[in-house]
Amino acid sequence: xxxxxxxxxxxxxxxxxxxxxxxxxxxxxxxxxxxxxxxxxxxxxxxxxxxxxxxxxxxxxxxxxxxxxxxxxxxxxxxxxxxxxxxxxxxxxxxxxxxxxxxxxxxxxxxxxxxxxxxxxxxxxxxxxxxxxxxxxxxxxxxxxxxxxxxxxxxxxxxxxxxxxxxxxxxxxxxxxxxxxxxxxxxxxxxxxxxxxxxxxxxxxxxxxxxxxxxxxxxxxxxxxxxxxxxxxxxxxxxxxxxxxxxxxxxxxxxxxxxxxxxxxxxxxxxxxxxxxxxxxxxxxxxxx
Amino acid sequence: xxxxxxxxxxxxxxxxxxxxxxxxxxxxxxxxxxxxxxxxxxxxxxxxxxxxxxxxxxxxxxxxxxxxxxxxxxxxxxxxxxxxxxxxxxxxxxxxxxxxxxxxxxxxxxxxxxxxxxxxxxxxxxxxxxxxxxxxxxxxxxxxxxxxxxxxxxxxxxxxxxxxxxxxxxxxxxxxxxxxxxxxxxxxxxxxxxxxxxxxxxxxxxxxxxxxxxxxxxxxxxxxxxxxxxxxxxxxxxxxxxxxxxxxxxxxxxxxxxxxxxxxxxxxxxxxxxxxxxxxxxxxxxxxxxxxxxxxxxxxxxxxxxxxxxxxxxxxxxxxxxxxxxxxxxxxxxxxxxxxxxxxxxxxxxxxxxxxxxxxxxxxxxxxxxxxxxxxxxxxxxxxxxxxxxxxxxxxxxxxxxxxxxxxxxxxxxxxxxxxxxxxxxxxxxxxxxxxxxxxxxxxxxxxxxxxxxxxxxxxxxxxxxxxxxxxxxxxxxxxxxxxxxxxxxxxxxxxxxxxxxxxxxxxxxxxxxxxxxxxxxxxxxxxxxxxxxxxxxxxxxxxxxxxxxxxxxxxxxxxxxxxxxxxxxxxxxxxxxxxxxxxxxxxxxxxxxxxxxxxxxxx
Ligand SMILES: Cc1ncc(C[n+]2csc(CCOP(=O)(O)OP(=O)(O)O)c2C)c(N)n1
Ligand code: SF4
Ligand SMILES: [Mg+2]
Numbered sequence: 020x021x022x023x024x025x026x027x028x029x030x031x032x033x034x035x036x037x038x039x040x041x042x043x044x045x046x047x048x049x050x051x052x053x054x055x056x057x058x059x060x061x062x063x064x065x066x067x068x069x070x071x072x073x074x075x076x077x078x079x080x081x082x083x084x085x086x087x088x089x090x091x092x093x094x095x096x097x098x099x100x101x102x103x104x105x106x107x108x109x110x111x112x113x114x115x116x117x118x119x120x121x122x123x124x125x126x127x128x129x130x131x132x133x134x135x136x137x138x139x140x141x142x143x144x145x146x147x148x149x150x151x152x153x154x155x156x157x158x159x160x161x162x163x164x165x166x167x168x169x170x171x172x173x174x175x176x177x178x179x180x181x182x183x184x185x186x187x188x189x190x191x192x193x194x195x196x197x198x199x200x201x202x203x204x205x206x207x208x209x210x211x212x213x214x215x216x217x218x219x220x221x222x223x224x225x226x227x228x229x230x231x232x233x234x235x236x237x238x239x240x241x242x243x244x245x246x247x248x249x250x251x252x253x254x255x256x257x258x259x260x261x262x263x264x265x266x267x268x269x270x271x272x273x274x275x276x277x278x279x280x281x282x283x284x285x286x287x288x289x290x291x292x293x294x295x296x297x298x299x300x301x302x303x304x305x306x307x308x
Numbered sequence: 309x310x311x312x313x314x315x316x317x318x319x320x321x322x323x324x325x326x327x328x329x330x331x332x333x334x335x336x337x338x339x340x341x342x343x344x345x346x347x348x349x350x351x352x353x354x355x356x357x358x359x360x361x362x363x364x365x366x367x368x369x370x371x372x373x374x375x376x377x378x379x380x381x382x383x384x385x386x387x388x389x390x391x392x393x394x395x396x397x398x399x400x401x402x403x404x405x406x407x408x409x410x411x412x413x414x415x416x417x418x419x420x421x422x423x424x425x426x427x428x429x430x431x432x433x434x435x436x437x438x439x440x441x442x443x444x445x446x447x448x449x450x451x452x453x454x455x456x457x458x459x460x461x462x463x464x465x466x467x468x469x470x471x472x473x474x475x476x477x478x479x480x481x482x483x484x485x486x487x488x489x490x491x492x493x494x495x496x497x498x499x500x501x502x503x504x505x506x507x508x509x510x511x512x513x514x515x516x517x518x519x520x521x522x523x524x525x526x527x528x529x530x531x532x533x534x535x536x537x538x539x540x541x542x543x544x545x546x547x548x549x550x551x552x553x554x555x556x557x558x559x560x561x562x563x564x565x566x567x568x569x570x571x572x573x574x575x576x577x578x579x580x581x582x583x584x585x586x587x588x589x590x591x592x593x594x595x596x597x598x599x600x601x602x603x604x605x606x607x608x609x610x611x612x613x614x615x616x617x618x619x620x621x622x623x624x625x626x627x628x629x630x631x632x633x634x635x636x637x638x639x640x641x642x643x644x645x646x647x648x649x650x651x652x653x654x655x656x657x658x659x660x661x662x663x664x665x666x667x668x669x670x671x672x673x674x675x676x677x678x679x680x681x682x683x684x685x686x687x688x689x690x691x692x693x694x695x696x697x698x699x700x701x702x703x704x705x706x707x708x709x710x711x712x713x714x715x716x717x718x719x720x721x722x723x724x725x726x727x728x729x730x731x732x733x734x735x736x737x738x739x740x741x742x743x744x745x746x747x748x749x750x751x752x753x754x755x756x757x758x759x760x761x762x763x764x765x766x767x768x769x770x771x772x773x774x775x776x777x778x779x780x781x782x783x784x785x786x787x788x789x790x791x792x793x794x795x796x797x798x799x800x801x802x803x804x805x806x807x808x809x810x811x812x813x814x815x816x817x818x819x820x821x822x823x824x825x826x827x828x829x830x831x832x833x834x835x836x837x838x839x840x841x842x843x844x845x846x847x848x849x850x851x852x853x854x855x856x857x858x859x860x861x862x863x864x865x866x867x868x869x870x871x872x873x874x875x876x877x878x879x880x881x882x883x884x885x886x887x888x889x890x891x892x893x894x895x896x897x898x899x900x901x902x903x904x905x906x907x908x909x910x911x912x
Contacts (some may be wrong), residue, residue, distance in 0.1 A: 029706040030744055059728045064566070067736070074733050075744055078708060080725040081733035082569055083745075084562060085592050091559040095566025095574070096725070098550050099524055103570065103725055124555040284548045291571035291724065293548055295521030296690040302546065303515065304682060307505045308335070 023052035026078045034069060039190030039216035039227075043137060044076050046193050047106070050200035051079070061104045064093040066118060068110035069144045070137030070216070087118030090125045090134065097130050100289045101279045104204065105132040112142045115151040115171045126180040126209055128278040133203045133210045136173065137190075139218035140225050147221035154262060157224050174254035177211045178247060178271045184210035185250065185271040189234050190217060191227045195267065202269065208277050215265070230265065237268035244272040309364045311496060312371050313444055314388060316357040317380030317437065319350055326437040327358025328677060329462065331506050333445070333454050334362045335679040338500030343677040344370035346869075346902075349531070349615040355383045364499050368643070369794040370676070372872040376447060376492055378440045380422070385409050390900040397492050399443055399485075401436070418490045425484060429476035438474050442481030448496040452482050505682050509673035509791075510535040512644040512683075513603050516651030517575050518547050519688045522601070524567035524574040525551040526560040528582060531615050532671035533605040536577040557582035561589040561600075568598045569734050571724035573655050577603035580622045581612065587629045590664050594634035594759070596734040597712065597720070599658035599665075603651070606670040608868055617868035618671035620790060620841040623850070626666045627819055635661070635718075635762045638819040640668040642774075642793030644678045646816055652688045657769060660693035661719060661762045668818065670841065672870040673791035694721045699728040708732050710741040714754055718761030763820055770817040772825035776800060782811035784880055785833035787859060789815040789847045791870065792839050798873030799880070806881055809834075819850070826855035835888045837861040837880065841870055845893075860888070865896040 026048040034040045051061060061079035065071035067086035074081030080103075084092040093107040114122050114136050125134075141159065142148040148161040151171035158165050177185045184206040188196035196214065203210035215234070217227050243249055250271035257265050279285060313330065317323045324345055331343035339362040348354035359370050373393040379385050379400035392398070392415045400406060402419040411417065420443055422436040431438075438459070445455055456475050463471045485491075507515075514536050517525070527537040540551035550567075554560040557578050564574040576586065583604050593600040606622045608614035626638050637657050641647035647669065654665040700709060700723060711732035713720045720741075723730025733743035738755060740746040774793075777800040784803070786796045793814040803810040813829045830836065836859040838848040845862040852858055863879055865871050875896050883890070 024705075027706050028708065057728075058731055059726060062570070062725045072745070078706065078731055080731050081735075081743070082566065082596070083733055083735040083737065084565075085588055085736050088558065088562040088589065088592075091554065091562035092566035092569070094559075095524065095526070095563035095568075096570040097566075098552070098563070099567035099570035099572035099574075100724075100726060120555055121559055124559070282550065284545055284550065290523045290548075290550060290567075291726075293523065295523070295573065295692075296688075298519060298521075298547065300515050300519050300683070300685055303543065304505055307507055307511075308332070308503055 021052055021055050021057055023048050025058055026051060028076055028078045030075065032076050033072060035220045037219040038069070039139065039214070039218070040070055040073065040137060042190040042193050042196065043135070043214060043216060044073055046197040047135070047200055048077060049197040050204060053197070053201055054204055056104050060102070061106065062096055064089050064096065064105065064107045066109040066113035067144070068113050070108060070110040071113060073108045087113050087116070087121070089113065090118060090121040093132055094125060094130055097132050097279070098290065100291045101131070101285055102289050106135065106204065107132060108135045108137065110143065111136060111138045111140060111152045112150045115173055119151070123180055126177060126182040129181060129183055129208045129275055131207050131277045131279060133212070135200065136211070136213045137216040138173070138213050139216045139222055141218050141222040143218045143221055154224060172254060172258070173211070173213045174270055175251050178250050178254060182211050183208035183273050183275050184269070186210070186212045186269045187215070187267045188212055189215045189230050189267050191230055192234070192267070195236065199269070206272070208275060215267070233263060233265045234267050235264065237266050237270065242268070244269045247271060309496070310367065310371070311362050311448065311494065312374045312393070313360040314357055314374040314377045315360070315380070315437065315440065315444070316355065316377060316384035316388060318352070319347060319354040319356045320352045321356070321380055322434060322437045323356040323358055323380065326441050327360060329458060330360045330441060330444070331677050331679070333450070333458055334360070335504050335506050336454060336458070337450070337498035338502050339364060339679070340367050341506065341679040342367060342370055345675055347616050355381065355387065362496070368797040369873055372874045376444060378444050379404065380437060380440060382408070387902055389415065397447065399440070399447065399490070420481065420484060422481070425480040426477045429473060429480050431473045431477040435474060435477040439477045439481030442478035443485045446482040446485035447490060447492045448494055449491070450496050451498065452479065454498065504679040506677050506679050507644050508535065508675055508677045509641070509644055509647050509669050510605065510675065511539055512647035513651045513667060513669065513674070514539045515683065516648035517601065517655060518549065519683070519685050520652030520655040521573045521690045522575050522655055523549050523572040524564060525549065525577070526554050526563040526574070527577045528554055528557045528560050530579045530582045532607055532674050533577040533579050533582070533603060535675065536603060557585035558589065561586035565589055565593050565598050565600055568600055569596070569725070573599070573659065575601040575603060575655070577605065579605050579607050580609045580625065583622070583625065583629065591630035591632060591634070592736045593664045594630065594636070595736050595738070597662040597759070598734060599662055601654045601658050601665050601667065603667045603669065605674045606668065608866070614868050616671065618841065618870050619866055619868070620670055620792065620846070621843070621866070623668065623818070623846040626668055633756070634759055635663050635766065636819070637663065637665040637766065638668060639665065640790030640816055640818050641673065642788070642790055642814050642816055643673070644680050645683070647673065648683045649687065650816060656691045657766070659695070660691055661766055662693070662722060663762060668790055670791050673794070694719055696721050696723040696727055696730060700730050703729050703731070708742040711743050712739060712741045712755065714741065714758050716761070717765055718758045767820050767822055770820060770822050770825070772822065773813045773815045773829045775829055776812040776814065778809040778811045780832070781809060782832070782834045783809045784835045784837060785811040785813055785830065786876065787813045787815070787836060787838045789818055789840070792841055795871045795873045795876060796839055799876035802873055802877040803880055806877065808880060808884060810880070815847070818847070821850060821854040823855035826851060826857055830857060835860050835883070837863055837883070839863045839871060839876055842866055861892055861894055863894045863896060867897045869898055871896065
């Protein structure tokens with residue numbers, strides 16, 4: 020039995036009081052406990068940012084990589100040891116800005132891992148610059164006259180891009196968020212959960228209050244998660260309604276072979292469980308003589 | 309016996325494959341063979357060549373001048389006439405009009421109706437080089453049976469029909485030369501039954517890594533490193549490894565670091581531009597103390613540079629890449645055997661010391677094919693260092709394992725994900741002993757010192773340079789690092805004939821440098837000449853910096869080609885004639901300009 024408290028660490032989280040990240044950590048621990056994933060069998064990977072400090076606050080294995088590089092590091096971990104539960108977390112700048120190239124390609128590959136984006140629509144750690152998801156018109160340190168670049172739409176991109184599980188959560192609704200995480204981790208394939216995460220210090224527009232008034236659950240509307248076109252439509256609702264109606268929940272889900280499924284060399288045993296020494300290379304000589 | 313063929317034709321005409329067949333053909337005859345390719349960065353339209361040098365004696369590098377050129381396009385006559393050996397021969401496709409070119413009275417010219425020969429036996433234009441290969445062998449009276457067997461084996465998967473046509477095309481070329489009385493005047497008969505293996509530097513690096521326990525390889529295509537990726541992907545299932553083409557080099561490096569963090573021995577391969585993109589993550593490996601091996605196959609920079617040519621210009625980049633100070637190792641194999649064993653060793657060093665290890669090769673070593681002995685794989689031992697096996701003792705609640713415990717030798721025990729009670733965070737931030745981010749001044753200094761402490765033991769792993777030639781009483785000592793060992797070895801023999809007693813000191817363990825070993829190898833060395841394939845004598849600078857050794861002369865070449873033994877010899881002879889006086893810097897540039905890239909410029 021793994022208890023939720025097993026994932027606790029003594030160190031105090033270093034986030035601003037009220038930051039949405041606290042709820043994300045709580046929900047993630049809850050999901051891990053509900054799924055009974057032993058501490059040593061989970062690796063939480065991250066990039067760099069306020070959000071990316073999360074691995075330090077969950078008592079599992081962790082790998083805090085470079086800004087924007089959580090996804091490739093997580094991919095390598097998964098390929099080397101496909102028995103592990105691998106979860107990558109990071110910010111909107113991290114994943115949709117500097118790391119966007121990796122985001123596009125990991126979806127095509129459909130590794131069996133979970134990606135949680137703390138989408139606070141701002142660069143938190145570097146004190147308030149515009150991010151790829153900053154809302155049109157929002158004033159930030161780097162957009163004194165308001166954002167003019169069309170915000171990146173992670174959900175429609177993911178649905179188009181080959182992700183096999185696409186969901187959104189809101190850090191102000193912990194029970195629902197935990198449910199999203201559970202489903203994402205349990206899903207076989209690449210699962211994205213984009214979380215509306217209020218940054219109470221640098222984003223004065225997208226606050227708890229802002230979201231509470233606007234979010235609604237797709238489940239209550241009977242949304243069909245297998246309908247790709249409907250899912251894309253839902254992903255565009257925030258644009259269509261100018262952020263007035265913001266659906267949360269599972270947008271899209273499909274079953275597809277994972278990348279690991281296509282590798283016979285790890286069917287029986289993970290790479291790390293295979294012997295290193297004694298591999299006879301003589302078999303290659305006939306081609307070379 | 310020392311004979312040099314060159315097969316030359318338009319890119320896409322199959323010159324490279326034909327060259328490799330020829331290398332095999334003579335290797336099977338018991339000869340020492342070197343197949344050296346040159347090609348511009350163009351897929352079609354450029355001029356490709358493979359030089360095949362064969363000898364019954366030890367040879368180490370391609371020769372500058374060729375005896376017999378097989379010209380499949382007119383460019384070949386234009387480009388290679390200058391570098392024909394005295395009394396050489398050019399066999400050219402009949403479609404070429406040689407009267408357009410300045411010919412040499414001592415070079416014999418023979419036309420070959422290649423199209424007709426291949427079409428008559430039901431072959432395609434593509435098989436012209438097979439016919440040409442047959443013709444080349446006939447000119448030196450090499451038995452046709454060798455080629456026939458080879459074609460059968462190489463094309464076994466293509467079916468009997470294809471095999472038959474190819475053999476007929478080869479035979480047509482062979483017979484045309486024989487019946488036409490075309491003969492080079494030199495007989496090359498199979499010399500012995502000893503069968504050597506043929507291998508490129510890149511194949512040796514790949515095989516050494518696999519034998520050294522590498523389980524994960526990631527790369528993004530980049531010449532001249534790509535063939536490592538191709539080879540490993542081809543053999544992926546056979547070796548039970550994963551070789552992954554990623555979206556870019558940044559991803560490749562971070563994939564590999566992730567895989568290594570999880571416990572798989574990992575490597576990336578690239579050239580300078582790709583390594584530039586990996587630079588940030590090199591520091592991640594260093595800070596998180598994750599073992600990683602980088603095969604950096606150099607070409608000419610800066611920037612895109614000369615993608616398909618060679619240089620040793622990235623040593624300083626390898627040494628200084630990434631911010632901050634951290635221990636690393638640089639190895640530079642000087643031949644294919646060294647490439648195999650150093651590649652395996654790199655993985656041991658990376659894991660034992662939990663550091664990045666770089667293998668520096670270059671286009672010349674990596675893409676040239678050499679006949680060699682089978683690798684003595686029993687010599688490769690796997691050492692995993694302080695890797696934790698089995699579960700660790702229970703941790704107090706809410707605490708984590710001290711992955712980065714301060715130790716005397718700087719190396720801490722390493723637990724892999726999946727190990728009970730080994731939980732910790734690997735991180736790019738400075739951290740405390742459990743991996744938790746820490747900005748404590750004291751902890752920061754301790755962790756820096758801990759990482760740096762690894763250098764002490766590492767220095768003992770660095771082998772002294774190899775010494776060849778005149779160990780005593782040398783008048784001149786050539787100093788090389790990495791692949792320049794090869795032409796320098798051949799220069800030793802040439803200089804001997806000129807009456808200059810020469811020693812070669814060849815470095816493969818480049819950094820950290822052991823000053824005592826350097827001084828010992830260079831004792832009583834006479835006049836010292838650094839032979840380096842770059843414009844700034846990068847390694848000579850390292851010798852000065854780390855061993856306080858100043859070499860008398862820096863012989864440098866950075867025109868795109870490696871040194872040829874003849875060039876080294878010529879310069880040393882000139883030096884001697886000048887009483888070993890003159891400028892420290894000696895620049896060597898090819899005499900005739902090839903400019904393969906843009907044949908139109910020469911009206912071709
Ligand atoms: C290569 C590189 N460039 C820039 C930075 C500085 N940097 C650190 S975090 C960050 C952005 C943080 O924003 P986000 O990813 O949205 O995370 P948040 O802090 O909002 O959770 C930046 C630009 C860095 N660490 N590395
Ligand atoms: S800056 Fe914003 S995202 Fe970062 S800890 Fe503070 S509230 Fe959270
Ligand atoms: Mg952010």
